[in-house]
Amino acid sequence: MMKIILKTLILTGVIGLFNIDNLSANGAEITYRGSKGEYTINRQAGTYRGCVYNTGCISLSQDKNSWPSHWKNGNYVYTVDDFRVAVYHHGRLIFQDSFKEVGECTISSVYRITSRLVNSPGSGTDITFANGIGLVSYDIVPAAQNSRINDPVRICLISIPQHCPPGDDRGRFYSVQNLRTNRNFRMYDSQHLCGGA
Incomplete structure (x- = not known):
């Protein structure tokens, strides 16, 4: 049954x-x-x-x-x-x-943490998760920078940009909770929003 x-x-x-x-x-x-x-x-x-x-x-x-x-x-x-x-x-x-809509979440882990620009400390934060999502910021994001490789995280999609030019999908905004430290941060998936530089 x-x-x-x-x-x-x-x-x-x-x-x-x-x-x-x-x-x-x-x-x-x-x-x-x-x-x-x-x-x-x-x-x-x-x-x-x-x-x-x-x-x-x-x-x-x-x-x-x-x-x-x-x-x-x-x-x-x-x-x-x-x-x-x-x-x-x-x-x-x-x-x-x-597969998911705004407001939905998924569980993953930290795969990589670097500065926004390679070999340029202080240029911002770049963090990638094991499920393929990558986020970036011009700012130093302490909650992301203080994460460790393999830390479990909950990632939620907050917003998707509207009225973007065809072929330009940049600007998805995510909220991330590090489940080890219980600290939260929000970042975009690109340095620029759709239609930008």
């Missing part, structure tokens, strides 16, 4: 296949379902498989120098985090599909 109820909830969309609810046989794969398709990634193996409804599928593997949630296919770059998948061609956004 429980299996029938669970299957019904999944088929009707009451239980979504995204974020920490995504389980697979080996525990490494995560399948995200958006309004346009389904996307399965395995960060340990470095693989991505994206299937857009009524269009087709593509499977990619990472090279060792790629960021954890970036895959390249010629001049195309595919990025996946717990909130969306985006495809860029020559740096221009050509496709995206969202």
